[in-house]
Amino acid sequence: MDKLNKKIQAASHSGAKLNLNRRDGRFVVTKVIYDSIARANNSLTKQAQFNEMRTGAYNICSVPVSDISRQPDCLEFTMPFIDGIGGDVITYKGNKSVADSLRVTLNAYLLNVLSMGKEEVVLGDKFSEKLQEIKAKYTGSSLVVPLAIDKAYELAQHNFIFPMGDCHGDLTLSNIKVTQDNKLFLFDFLEGFIETPLQDVVKLKQDFDYGWSFRHEKKNLALKGKMFCESAYPDMISTISRLYKSEVELLELINLLRIAPYIKSTDEITQNWLDNALSKNIHSN
Ligand SMILES: Nc1ncnc2c1ncn2[C@@H]1O[C@H](COP(=O)(O)OP(=O)(O)OP(=O)(O)O)[C@@H](O)[C@H]1O
Numbered sequence: 122m123d124k125l126n127k128k129i130q131a132a133s134h135s136g137a138k139l140n141l142n143r144r145d146g147r148f149v150v151t152k153v154i155y156d157s158i159a160r161a162n163n164s165l166t167k168q169a170q171f172n173e174m175r176t177g178a179y180n181i182c183s184v185p186v187s188d189i190s191r192q193p194d195c196l197e198f199t200m201p202f203i204d205g206i207g208g209d210v211i212t213y214k215g216n217k218s219v220a221d222s223l224r225v226t227l228n229a230y231l232l233n234v235l236s237m238g239k240e241e242v243v244l245g246d247k248f249s250e251k252l253q254e255i256k257a258k259y260t261g262s263s264l265v266v267p268l269a270i271d272k273a274y275e276l277a278q279h280n281f282i283f284p285m286g287d288c289h290g291d292l293t294l295s296n297i298k299v300t301q302d303n304k305l306f307l308f309d310f311l312e313g314f315i316e317t318p319l320q321d322v323v324k325l326k327q328d329f330d331y332g333w334s335f336r337h338e339k340k341n342l343a344l345k346g347k348m349f350c351e352s353a354y355p356d357m358i359s360t361i362s363r364l365y366k367s368e369v370e371l372l373e374l375i376n377l378l379r380i381a382p383y384i385k386s387t388d389e390i391t392q393n394w395l396d397n398a399l400s401k402n403i404h405s406n
Pocket residue numbers: 129130132133134135136137139150152184200201202203204207208295296308309
């Protein structure tokens with residue numbers, strides 16, 4: 122259990138504390154969050170209120186939460202331990218049938234959240250403000266990041282029509298688990314600066330187009346990851362990106378840029394990964 126505990130803790134990049142315990146004969150994970158408590162509370166509410174979705178492949182559920190303790194300086198809660206595959210592991214351990222099922226499931230998920238969204242005008246200023254925040258926080262030396270910020274400012278000169286509504290908020294492969302009984306569990310929901318299903322589209326692109334979850338893997342595993350993502354690619358990503366072209370373009374750029382201030386100066390892999398993703402993004406439009 123110690124080994125598994127270390128693995129779970131090591132998988133966290135947000136500074137949260139995760140602990141695997143045994144309670145009443147069952148394994149549970151306790152998570153304690155110390156940063157941005159108000160936002161973490163709203164994110165947890167999203168996880169708790171998520172309605173199960175049935176799809177032609179996996180049933181999508183959120184990991185149930187219990188024993189929520191709200192303190193002024195931290196938020197603590199407990200979840201059952203979900204024994205499944207997710208994160209980078211799914212890209213090299215998941216076979217063709219997992220890839221196919223994941224594609225069907227994510228397509229159904231995206232269609233579902235999109236159909237529940239309500240279109241609203243969103244002012245370009247909302248994005249300029251976010252960009253200003255990112256610019257102020259960024260102290261790195263990448264040459265691509267400032268170019269991408271300029272490009273995003275340029276795109277934010279317009280107003281947009283977004284489908285607004287429910288979304289996971291941080292839908293990368295690291296925040297899902299697929300279990301043997303054909304369930305896809307969502308966890309680590311995130312309240313974004315804009316609540317739109319397009320947030321989930323750009324997060325999935327972060328993995329499926331740019332390989333975020335396996336960026337640290339060796340070449341052969343990264344290649345396996347790419348192959349898995351090709352088989353599992355939900356075509357709803359492309360369809361929605363065509364339907365909301367300028368919205369996805371800007372949100373995608375901002376989503377990538379938001380990573381920039383948090384990259385440690387020693388983490389060359391992530392900086393190169395980001396520069397590459399941003400370059401492709403700037404030049405693809
Ligand atoms: N209930 C659970 N059952 C099984 N594994 C879990 C559970 N909760 C978290 N994990 C594992 O721990 C990892 C980190 O958890 P989580 O995503 O909630 O934390 P985080 O600190 O927000 O991480 P990050 O910032 O990297 O997304 C997950 O990717 C998953 O592998």
